[in-house]
Amino acid sequence: MSAGESWGSSQTLSPGGGSVVRRILLGSQLRRLRESRGITREAAGYSIRASESKISRMELGRVSFKARDVEDLLTLYGVADDAERESLLGLAREANLAGWWHSYGDVLPGWFQTYVGLEGAASLIRVYEVQFVHGLLQTEAYAHAVVTRGNPKASPAEIDRRVALRLERQKVLVSENAPQLHAVLDEAALRRPYGDRSVMRGQLQHLIEVSEQPNVTLQVMPFDFGGHAGESGAFTLLRFPESDLSDLVYLEQLTSALYLDKAEEVAQYETVMRELQGESPDGPGSRDVLRGLLQLT
Structure with a gap:
């Protein structure tokens, strides 16, 4: 940390x-x-x-x-x-109790284990993604395509393990103490193909469906808006139910990650997130964007 x-x-x-x-x-x-x-x-x-x-x-x-x-x-x-x-x-x-993710230690980097644990403990998860659909919102087929692209030397068995880990993480959204998830996806993440047309169509349809869950808010930052506040790239904001635990910014890198909890740094990311949310179409409007992309796929 x-x-x-x-x-x-x-x-x-x-x-x-x-x-x-x-x-x-x-x-x-x-x-x-x-x-x-x-x-x-x-x-x-x-x-x-x-x-x-x-x-x-x-x-x-x-x-x-x-x-x-x-x-x-x-x-x-x-x-x-x-x-x-x-x-x-x-x-x-x-x-010292082992989390469920420890059984995936063979495919889970040590630096990412901390994030998985924090993600599972959060009450509010706010994310901005530009490269691909966030892991909590990926279909199995899309996740398989993303993991395969990111690990070209991995065996089929390892790919399957990595995908299984991602699907296991998604269970937090339907758990008894499910967090609120507010995701802003850049249109670039939705237009960049992973897998064939059927994979992308299935992913877009899944986003439309999951965005209607009461604990999920999904917005799309459209190309035609032009430049926007998320110029620094993808990031995640985590908030916890414990009042004494400060909000946290997670920044993933190629072989490691940064965790920021200094108030002034977190505040800057929160400002960017609010601007992204305000500049993107609301839930129903973003579903319309997704339906439009689905028709083009």
């Missing part, structure tokens, strides 16, 4: 991606306790036979937690209340 200093704590957490969020929450709590006692990371690391960098990774939620390490740190930080200690130790146990 590139800027985890503002992540806070809470008691209620969503299932699915909860282990990732719990890790971040526990790390943030430990950082606050350490700073309130005026203890350096170096001193904290010495107390658990670890380096200063290990403490930094723990406080940013980048690593799993050993119960003994948490116990020793709590003692160092002067946390003597049994209830408070047990609460934090319980958080550590829950933070």
